[in-house]
Amino acid sequence: MEFFFEQLINGLAVGGIYALIALGYTMVYGVMRLINFAHGDLFTIGSYLGMTILASYAVAEYLGPFIGVLVLIMMVMILVGIIGVILERVAYRPVRQADRLSAVVSALGASIFFSNLVMLIWGPRFRVYPDDILPRITLNILGLDVPLLRILVLATSLMLMAILYFFVQKTKTGTAIRAVAIDHGASRLMGINVNRIISLVFLIGPSLGGAAGVMIGLYYGQVNFTMGWSYGLKAFIAAVLGGIGNIPGAMLGGLLLGVIEALGAAFISTAWKDGIAFIVLILILIFRPAGLLGERIADKV
Amino acid sequence: MLKHKNTLMVVAFSAAIFSCPFFLNAYWIDVINNVGMYAILALSLNFIVGYTGLFHMGHAAFFAVGAYTAAILNTSYSIPILLLLPVSGAAAALFAYLVARPIIHLRGDYLLIVTIAIVEVVRIALVNNVFGLTGGSNGIFGISRPEIFGFSIRRPHEFFYYIWSFLAVSVFLFHMLEKSRFVRALNYIKNDETAAEGSGVDVAYYKLIAFVLGAFWAGMVGNIFASKMTLISPQSFNFWESVILFVIVILGGSGSIRGVILGAFLIVGLPELFRQFAGARMLIFGAAMVAMMVFRPQGFLPPLPRKYPTHKIKPGDETL
Amino acid sequence: MTLLGIRNLTKKFGGLMAVNDVSFDVEQGKIVGLIGPNGAGKTTVFNLITGNYIPDHGEIIFNGRDLAGLKTHKIVSLGIARTFQTIRLFKNLSVLENVLAGCHCRMRSGIFSSMFRLPSQRREEKLALGRALKELEFVGLKEHMNLKSMNLSYGNQRLLEIARALASSPSLIVLDEPAGGMNDYETQRLVGLIEKMQARGLTVLLIEHDMNLVMRICEHIVVLEHGALIAQGSAREITADSRVIEAYLGIDDEED
Numbered sequence: 120m121e122f123f124f125e126q127l128i129n130g131l132a133v134g135g136i137y138a139l140i141a142l143g144y145t146m147v148y149g150v151m152r153l154i155n156f157a158h159g160d161l162f163t164i165g166s167y168l169g170m171t172i173l174a175s176y177a178v179a180e181y182l183g184p185f186i187g188v189l190v191l192i193m194m195v196m197i198l199v200g201i202i203g204v205i206l207e208r209v210a211y212r213p214v215r216q217a218d219r220l221s222a223v224v225s226a227l228g229a230s231i232f233f234s235n236l237v238m239l240i241w242g243p244r245f246r247v248y249p250d251d252i253l254p255r256i257t258l259n260i261l262g263l264d265v266p267l268l269r270i271l272v273l274a275t276s277l278m279l280m281a282i283l284y285f286f287v288q289k290t291k292t293g294t295a296i297r298a299v300a301i302d303h304g305a306s307r308l309m310g311i312n313v314n315r316i317i318s319l320v321f322l323i324g325p326s327l328g329g330a331a332g333v334m335i336g337l338y339y340g341q342v343n344f345t346m347g348w349s350y351g352l353k354a355f356i357a358a359v360l361g362g363i364g365n366i367p368g369a370m371l372g373g374l375l376l377g378v379i380e381a382l383g384a385a386f387i388s389t390a391w392k393d394g395i396a397f398i399v400l401i402l403i404l405i406f407r408p409a410g411l412l413g414e415r416i417a418d419k420v
Numbered sequence: 421m422l423k424h425k426n427t428l429m430v431v432a433f434s435a436a437i438f439s440c441p442f443f444l445n446a447y448w449i450d451v452i453n454n455v456g457m458y459a460i461l462a463l464s465l466n467f468i469v470g471y472t473g474l475f476h477m478g479h480a481a482f483f484a485v486g487a488y489t490a491a492i493l494n495t496s497y498s499i500p501i502l503l504l505l506p507v508s509g510a511a512a513a514l515f516a517y518l519v520a521r522p523i524i525h526l527r528g529d530y531l532l533i534v535t536i537a538i539v540e541v542v543r544i545a546l547v548n549n550v551f552g553l554t555g556g557s558n559g560i561f562g563i564s565r566p567e568i569f570g571f572s573i574r575r576p577h578e579f580f581y582y583i584w585s586f587l588a589v590s591v592f593l594f595h596m597l598e599k600s601r602f603v604r605a606l607n608y609i610k611n612d613e614t615a616a617e618g619s620g621v622d623v624a625y626y627k628l629i630a631f632v633l634g635a636f637w638a639g640m641v642g643n644i645f646a647s648k649m650t651l652i653s654p655q656s657f658n659f660w661e662s663v664i665l666f667v668i669v670i671l672g673g674s675g676s677i678r679g680v681i682l683g684a685f686l687i688v689g690l691p692e693l694f695r696q697f698a699g700a701r702m703l704i705f706g707a708a709m710v711a712m713m714v715f716r717p718q719g720f721l722p723p724l725p726r727k728y729p730t731h732k733i734k735p736g737d738e739t740l
Numbered sequence: 741m742t743l744l745g746i747r748n749l750t751k752k753f754g755g756l757m758a759v760n761d762v763s764f765d766v767e768q769g770k771i772v773g774l775i776g777p778n779g780a781g782k783t784t785v786f787n788l789i790t791g792n793y794i795p796d797h798g799e800i801i802f803n804g805r806d807l808a809g810l811k812t813h814k815i816v817s818l819g820i821a822r823t824f825q826t827i828r829l830f831k832n833l834s835v836l837e838n839v840l841a842g843c844h845c846r847m848r849s850g851i852f853s854s855m856f857r858l859p860s861q862r863r864e865e866k867l868a869l870g871r872a873l874k875e876l877e878f879v880g881l882k883e884h885m886n887l888k889s890m891n892l893s894y895g896n897q898r899l900l901e902i903a904r905a906l907a908s909s910p911s912l913i914v915l916d917e918p919a920g921g922m923n924d925y926e927t928q929r930l931v932g933l934i935e936k937m938q939a940r941g942l943t944v945l946l947i948e949h950d951m952n953l954v955m956r957i958c959e960h961i962v963v964l965e966h967g968a969l970i971a972q973g974s975a976r977e978i979t980a981d982s983r984v985i986e987a988y989l990g991i992d993d994e995e996d
Binding site for chain 1: 473475522523526528529530532533534536537538540541544545547548659663666667670671674699700702703705706707708709710712713714717
């Protein structure tokens with residue numbers, strides 16, 4: 120039973136990170152109907168940028184571990200957000216009017232570009248993440264030994280999600296994002312600058328991915344230039360699981376997928392750990408293609 | 421006149437290709453062989469992606485099923501690998517039928533992502549040595565060479581003739597199909613699924629057949645691949661193989677046989693010329709994909725409009 | 741003789757009764773009009789007949805056979821062809837190939853006979869080509885046959901949809917606002933075309949907002965409002981019906 124709860128908390132921590140990445144997919148899909156394949160690589164870039172900043176500017180020394188990590192995450196979020204905005208301008212805006220396939224291939228191209236850029240800059244091998252920044256403490260909660268890191272990772276992702284949720288639901292700009300997701304033309308008629316909203320989404324989504332990148336580095340202690348692909352794919356599956364385009368859906372899907380994976384690996388088979396997400400995806404698409412929180416949309420004839 | 425010119429082009433191209441063994445060394449012949457194999461694979465994917473417009477990025481799974489079928493039956497029961505060519509195709513086709521059936525109604529991006537999932541699940545299953553047949557991550561070795569009339573195909577120069585004749589036959593058959601109601605039906609689906617169904621095309625059936633036929637050919641190439649390498653392992657069938665095939669079809673010219681062959685040369689052959697820049701190669705490749713979609717989304721050689729012998733129809737002729 | 745019998749047809753979308761207990765007959769060889777204000781459920785009735793939607797209730801009897809639950813392509817092969825309110829052509833294909841799409845369900849050649857160009861396949865292709873040319877001539881688009889269909893004028897695109905529908909050898913053709921977006925001259929030609937279709941022995945069921953056209957050519961008119969049938973009869977009966985007048989008066993007749 121203890122093992123079960125340990126795995127549950129582990130799953131929630133990883134699931135929180137999935138959820139953060141999934142939000143980027145789901146927001147972009149919401150406003151552009153595009154799977155941003157490069158999103159996973161933006162996550163990787165965030166991870167490596169975090170590593171470089173950590174190694175070169177001892178943030179923790181000046182600011183203490185907790186504030187230091189927060190500042191680090193915010194710096195990475197800004198940098199990756201800017202890359203996201205540039206990506207949209209260069210690779211996606213020109214093909215927005217073309218057919219869907221062009222955008223998909225453009226996104227794949229961007230993904231290949233970024234992952235190889237990371238490889239050229241930081242090298243092809245696994246890199247060790249500076250892990251001495253946070254104290255390695257284990258807390259005892261209700262009789263369970265839980266590493267502090269796990270709690271912090273989960274808390275940080277929940278906090279970021281809460282901020283995003285508030286922003287999208289309660290602010291005027293958030294309303295504009297939701298409007299653009301429903302109809303570009305009508306939004307334009309209502310005086311919304313659609314291009315600016317799409318740029319904003321490409322600022323927010325990738326910045327959350329960048330934050331997730333830093334957290335993955337801290338959580339597992341190592342990073343690799345190809346990791347964006349598998350994390351990206353799993354996060355995308357999380358977004359589909361929750362209902363793509365649906366922000367609470369991505370949060371739920373991410374946490375759920377993290378838990379399913381952790382429990383599946385622990386109780387079914389470790390060897391199939393990476394397959395579990397894909398099997399979940401195949402099942403959900405066959406039985407409930409709109410996802411858990413998505414609405415079914417009838418085809419208009 | 422145009423027809424004449426096209427025939428001339430095909431003859432010139434074939435002559436150029438089939439003279440390769442006379443002046444290229446084994447290394448470059450092997451490169452050309454790889455181009456040929458990728459070309460056949462991409463042509464088989466062209467049925468699904470090019471003609472039908474389905475976002476299928478899991479083609480490596482069908483290739484894998486064909487290769488493993490050949491490898492297992494050849495190493496365990498010593499069945500000649502060449503005899504297994506249709507068996508590999510049939511196994512891949514059956515597999516495609518089973519996996520495509522429940523997902524065939526999914527649209528666009530959903531299909532894309534589920535086909536990625538399929539190829540990943542297949543790879544993980546191979547690594548985990550399902551049914552104890554696939555040899556896990558080491559794969560299967562000791563696959564025999566193809567033998568024809570007692571002559572064994574071994575060296576790159578010999579494989580060259582095997583692969584490129586297979587390609588030539590495939591191109592001929594696919595070219596014939598392009599002029600039939602079958603590929604037309606696939607094109608209708610690509611243009612507008614609802615209108616196709618409303619005009620009397622059984623959309624679900626034709627999509628499935630596109631998958632099955634594409635997988636059949638991919639399975640046969642899997643067989644050729646197994647006999648060429650004599651050793652196969654899961655990493656030959658990863659997701660990136662699917663991406664490369666997808667990109668060959670899109671950049672070459674989706675739905676166009678000559679475009680797909682050109683695509684195979686550009687994406688598999690061309691990088692060999694720039695091997696000294698190995699590091700930046702993929703970076704440039706990615707950037708080129710983006711640039712291509714921005715500036716020439718239809719690919720290098722998009723399909724030509726089909727010609728119909730309308731002048732041969734006289735007013736009084738019997739009609740359908 | 742009744743070619744198409746609609747019996748108690750019902751379709752709900754969520755809480756909305758799109759079609760509510762509608763029954764009417766389409767007699768063999770007649771031109772029948774389905775009219776009603778916006779949102780009356782006309783197109784939904786069409787989509788139910790052609791199998792795009794599955795009815796919640798009721799029967800659609802065509803030639804003595806219930807169509808409910810059959811797939812669209814099957815219904816086409818049984819002899820009901822349609823056009824779409826929002827034009828749905830195969831944009832990137834030629835005009836000729838668009839019409840060949842209609843021939844598809846009357847052809848039999850499979851992959852094997854096509855790969856090897858067997859004589860049966862070549863003969864069938866030639867027959868289909870002849871048919872397609874005949875239908876293009878029928879609607880007056882033969883000289884445009886090599887154009888991409890997206891390059892046709894709006895009115896000609898509607899005619900091409902009709903040619904494509906005719907090529908499937910239907911006994912009933914279902915036209916969803918065939919005159920939509922046409923100018924007066926094109927509408928005139930369309931009227932002539934519909935009459936020619938009737939002369940060929942086809943039964944025509946159409947939705948149209950152009951009341952002039954409906955009153956001129958429809959021998960039987962069915963009026964829907966809010967998903968329910970409120971009147972049916974000849975043009976004269978319909979124009980005298982108080983409920984129809986109420987439903988229509990003061991209501992503009994823009995397209996849906």
